Amino acid sequence: MGTNKRYGDRLTELSLERQANGGRRPLVLPKEAHGPDRMLMQKPGIPVWAWVTWDDGTTERIATIAQSWNDRVVDVRVPGGWAIVWRSAVTHRSHAEN
Numbered sequence: 001m002g003t004n005k006r007y008g009d010r011l012t013e014l015s016l017e018r019q020a021n022g023g024r025r026p027l028v029l030p031k032e033a034h035g036p037d038r039m040l041m042q043k044p045g046i047p048v049w050a051w052v053t054w055d056d057g058t059t060e061r062i063a064t065i066a067q068s069w070n071d072r073v074v075d076v077r078v079p080g081g082w083a084i085v086w087r088s089a090v091t092h093r094s095h096a097e098n
Contacts (some may be wrong), residue, residue, distance in 0.1 A: 024054040026083035029073055034084070037070040050076045051089040066090060 053059045067082070068075040074090045076083055093096035 010064050022052040022056075024056050024058075025080060026054045026078045027055060028082075029084045029086065033073060033086075035070060037072070039068040039070050039073075039075065041068040045077070047093045048074070048076065049091045049093050050074065050078075050083075050085055052076070052078055052085060063093060077097070 020095060024065050031087065036062065045067045048064060048066045049061055050064050050066070051059055051061050052064075065077045066074050069090075073084050074085055076085060080094065
């Protein structure tokens, strides 16, 4: 039986990202926090600053990409994956900002 190379490559990528981030994982808001409105998706994503809380209790502001959002929450790229954060924790940034 064969293996799915893309799946294995993605797992390796996530593992390396987590190692680079000290093994931390972002805390994600539960589905109930998303509210009734559908998430709007943007491709390519929009550059933003986002406050992310990690499983070790630290919170930091990171330069990232918002991929989808609604009136309550935003789905942002973080080291090791994605996080759903409150919309008020996200602000726009220019492509030139780091």
